[in-house]
Amino acid sequence: MKKADTLIIGYGNADRQDDGVGWHVLKNLAEKLGHTIPEDPGASIEIEDELVDLLFILQIFPELAQTISQYKRICFVDAHTADIKEPISWKTLAPAYEKSPLTHHMSPTTVLSIAATIYGSTPEAILVSIRGYYFQFDRELSQKTAALAEEATDRIWTWVNSSL
């Protein structure tokens, strides 16, 4: 996929309630772009558009480095827990490897680091994370996170259009 210069990557598990907020934000953005996506939360999203490309994944993986290396701007969208105080956290990212000692878990900065090292590409990157409150086996966001998802969508939409 590659149609635009900007890629938004939502990731998380939409079956674990607020963990899947990235999917809901992407769905909102897809609707703003006039694209229809399945109602089933967590379904695949891979949309190419003139303005922005959208990709939803369950988790970040190494070869994503090749994808992001083709873009000028990347926005990662994820949930966060109480360790981060802001309801919506907006961070500029720089490539940096973070080791995950026991799992296949990979962070946005890690995949940026691989993109920089292997492909020599360092796109402008941000991480927008949204406070999650409940992580049960449920496909509905909690009310508080759903409201934050709407707000985050608007802010990301502004960011997307800011480069035009």
Add this chain to the structure above:
Amino acid sequence: MVTEKITIEPVTRIEGHAKVTIHMNDNGSVDHAYFHVNEFRGFEKFCEGRMVFEMPSITPRICGICPVSHHLAAAKAGDRVMGVEPPRTASLLRELMHMGQIIQSHGMHFFELAGPDLILGFDADPAIRNVVGLIGADPELTVRAVELRAFGQDIIYQVGGRRIHPNFAVPGGVNRAFTSEKREHILAGLDKAIETTQIGIQVIKDWADANIADIEKFAVFHTGYFGLVTPENGLELYDGDIRLVDKDGAELEHFSAQNYLDIIAEHVEDWSYLKFPYYKKMGWPDGVYRVGPLGRLNTCDKLDTPLAHQEWLTYRQINDGKPVYHTLYYHYARLIETLFAAERVRDLLDDPDLLGKDILNRKHDFKGEGVGVIEAPRGTLLHHYWANPNGQLERVNLIVSTGHNNWAMSKSVDSVAKTYVKGPDVQEGMLNRVEAAIRAYDPCLSCSTHAIGQMPIAIDVIDSKGTVAKTLVRD
């Protein structure tokens, strides 16, 4: 007398799925160590009330690490519940997708998770002991490694039409036929994938030659071994009966997965939420066994692809033809399986039935109960469903791969901690070896959430009064 407790707690998911506690003696040596799993078992409840045909699309969301394994195990359980045999073309396509999963998962594990320890050293600076550090050490190999995983992922995509959340296998078959264009596309990348795997095998063999002293004292213990086999006891990853062998390789059981409850039981310890499966006849703990690459290569008598079989013969020479019991050889076994999977891809692509159009058997003979079994990258995965006559699930039991290895992982942690950890001033390299003992099994502990807020590894040294005497933190 136990005076201190060291806790290694990587909270990379919401639940904080696992931690290691190391209990120290007065003299600074390790008294004992535990590997605790706080696994969330709620997924089985989540599935109750669902329709059996929904399960192949629901269960891949258990985690993002082996979604294809859950997808296919669910479809196979659905075959049994519905009493339907998939057409041969459908079974070939399911297996092809599974080989993609084996290649991508094993490739990522060796080159990106375990490889940096082996190639750069357990005691290397943690800041460079990772895949980026590996790029500095061997850029060509690292690029190849990323490509190998992408190749496996691409097979999944070509077969299933989706990069995530496969919606391909259904009870009775699959919902998408294959094309000659996709066949050619996969074939085009196959030789390089095999070549990269062979390079990896040489890397691990060279490493083993140079580090044999470590290998022979790193989590070395006997168990039984458990895995699927072909009718002729060849390595099998997609289907077949389960074979259980003892530490010397003698067959203990050869049984259909439908009867697993007659063969294995689960032990409970109060320090772990994850149960400990064992062989019923031998009892607990004598009946413990290992699954995954080491378990499978110790369980089978041959591999039915030429290059992998040749490498397996070399592997089995390590212990004079008997099962290899050194935990670090999991890595070697994993790469041999990767080679097998890649060769199996060629076999499947060469099978003319792969392009057949008969992909779904709609003639059901409803049974109401069924077990689906598959060899996930990290070991045998069992899905057991009970459905009412409407096809709605009333009960679900999942025995995940990592569960089978629960005892072995804890034993490995205990063994490595006693061998390498000297306290109370615990060094990073010591802890890394303890983590590496777990990493060798490539456990899947993530039942699925990964919100930002990842905490570093905290190592708490706690005295006998419960006071934190020292805390080490590593990013």
